Amino acid sequence: MTRLTRRTGMRRLAALAFLPLAACIDEPGDGADDGEPDDENGDPAASLTTDVHHVDAWSVGLDWDYRERPGVCLLIEDPDDAVPLLEDVGEGTEAFVRETDFSESALLYVESIGPDACHDRLAFEEFSLEKGTVVGEAAVVGTADDDEVCSTVLTYPRAFVRVTADPLPAAAEITLTDGNGEQGTVRSDDDAVEPDPAD
Numbered sequence: 001m002t003r004l005t006r007r008t009g010m011r012r013l014a015a016l017a018f019l020p021l022a023a024c025i026d027e028p029g030d031g032a033d034d035g036e037p038d039d040e041n042g043d044p045a046a047s048l049t050t051d052v053h054h055v056d057a058w059s060v061g062l063d064w065d066y067r068e069r070p071g072v073c074l075l076i077e078d079p080d081d082a083v084p085l086l087e088d089v090g091e092g093t094e095a096f097v098r099e100t101d102f103s104e105s106a107l108l109y110v111e112s113i114g115p116d117a118c119h120d121r122l123a124f125e126e127f128s129l130e131k132g133t134v135v136g137e138a139a140v141v142g143t144a145d146d147d148e149v150c151s152t153v154l155t156y157p158r159a160f161v162r163v164t165a166d167p168l169p170a171a172a173e174i175t176l177t178d179g180n181g182e183q184g185t186v187r188s189d190d191d192a193v194e195p196d197p198a199d
Contacts, residue, residue: 047164047165047166048127048128048129048134048163048164048165049163049164049165050124050127050136050161050162050163050164051161051162051164052124052159052160052161053092053093053096053159053160053161053162054121054122054157054158054159055089055093055158055159055160056088056089056090056120057114057117057120057121057155057156057157057158058088058111058155058156058158059153059154059155059156060156061111061113061154061156061158062111062156062193063193064111064192064193065192066113066154066178069184069186069190069192070112070113070176070177070178070182070183070184070186071110071111071112071113071174071176071178071186072110072111072186072190072192072193073108073109073110073111073172073173073174073176073186073187073188074108074109074172074188074193075106075107075108075134075169075170075171075172075188076106076107076108076109077102077106077168078102079097079098079100079102082097082107082109085109085160093160096160096162097160100162104164104166104168105162105163105164105165105168106134106162106163106165106168106169107160107161107162107163108134108160108161108162108163108172108174108188109158109159109160109161110122110138110158110159110161110174110176111156111157111158112138112140112156112157112158112176112177112178112179113140113154113155113156113157113178113179113180114140114142114154114155114156114157114178114179114180115152115154115155115179115180116150116151116152116153116155116179117150117151117152117153117155118142118143118144118148118150118151118155119140119141119142119143119150119155119157119179120142120143120155120157121140121141121142121143121157122138122139122140122141122157122158122159123138123139123140123141124136124137124138124159124161125137125138127161127163129165129169132167132169132170132171133169133170133171133172133173134163134165134169134171134172134173135172135173135174136161136172136173136174136175137174137175137176138159138174138175138176138177139176139177140157140177140178140179142179155179157179171187171188171189172187172188173185173186173187173188174186174187
């Protein structure tokens with residue numbers, strides 16, 4: 001059986017951006033962020049709750065260009081589509097995905113970059129649901145003590161966000177600030193994960 005690698009898996013995820021289903025973190029229970037709909041800009045009749053699960057940062061990220069964008073986000077509506085993102089994670093992350101009821105929730109995967117090993121976490125602001133799109137803000141933050149020496153290696157902080165809403169979002173949009181202070185807006189339909197030219 002051919003092993004599904006992170007790169008081949010992400011090529012499949014990227015292809016989902018063209019389908020009606022949208023292709024859009026420590027251990028479980030480390031924090032939740034519940035947002036309320038915005039009556040002016042959001043969907044007043046929609047309910048929205050979010051649960052953030054941080055995943056240990058990678059030293060190698062997904063196949064996107066950090067020189068052109070601050071990160072990527074993917075909206076996952078089927079558990080099989082999350083499999084390529086679970087290659088190097090702990091049991092807590094696997095359980096978080098496994099316990100997601102995809103009839104009521106979707107998973108938002110967000111990844112950015114930090115300049116060193118100490119910028120290894122994403123901090124999220126409140127989420128809202130606007131015209132079928134889950135909207136939020138996130139920034140890479142440092143977790144080191146003031147006197148801690150940080151390894152100068154590019155680091156890719158990442159997180160899953162369980163989004164429970166009625167109706168479920170069809171897309172995601174995140175205002176993302178990377179560890180270098182560069183800010184931009186990333187969407188789940190950006191098709192930012194590059195295909196492998198050797199494929």
